[in-house]
Amino acid sequence: MLGIKSLLPRLPLWIWVAAGLVWSQPSWAEAVKLRSIPPALEAIAAQLPTVTQVPLLLPPRLPKDKDDPPLYATVTVRNTTQYEIILGWAEDCHGGNACRWGTLSGERLTPNTPSIAKQFADYRDPAYEPWARLPEDVKQQFGPVSLTRGISGFFVPAICGANCGDSMLFWDQDGFRYMVGVKAGERKDVVELANSVIENQR
DSSP states (O other), rough: OHHHHHHHGGSSSHHHHHHHHHOOOOOHHHOOOOOOOOGHHHHHHHGGGOOOSSSSOOOOOOOOOSOOOOOOEEEEEEEETTEEEEEEEEOOOOSSSTTTEEEEEEOOOOOTTTOOHHHGGGGGOOOHHHHTTHHHHHHHTOOOEEOOOOEEEEOOOBSSSSSSEEEEEEEEEEEEEEEEETTTHHHHHHHHHHHHHHHHHH
């Protein structure tokens, strides 16, 4: 019977390459490099880095008022170039208005990725009725925002019709675009969430 040592030199090259890739993979804790991870996001923090190449950014804690139910996290998009996490009041919330509290996402930037201002240019079209219904002071919040660590962000207020979408704050960092969203959130609350995500990086 052949021993393991006698078999090793005969293994095909692709097996050695695959093994090298597996052995060289950093642990999820090394890949994430976060100061703190909320218990509700621990499983996601362990799994997502094995699927996506986008560095995972998370808040150090999930917002919760005294009388609010706990928030749960559901991954709705995960591939090598992007991820999306829905935060909601149900364990399997995929973005429905009744259960969604907000959103966390990240994606790789490419030469074809539009600026946020260009991506949401239609919002400011006078013919776009949901935008036209927004109060003037909210309309004026649309645009650049200064974030912590000298990062520039871009705030897009929520559009409401029968239901409300997320107020979103985007920023580009190290070749990736990140977004935090809060359903019908006020700008100060969304900025606070974004800053907590940025400051949670080691």
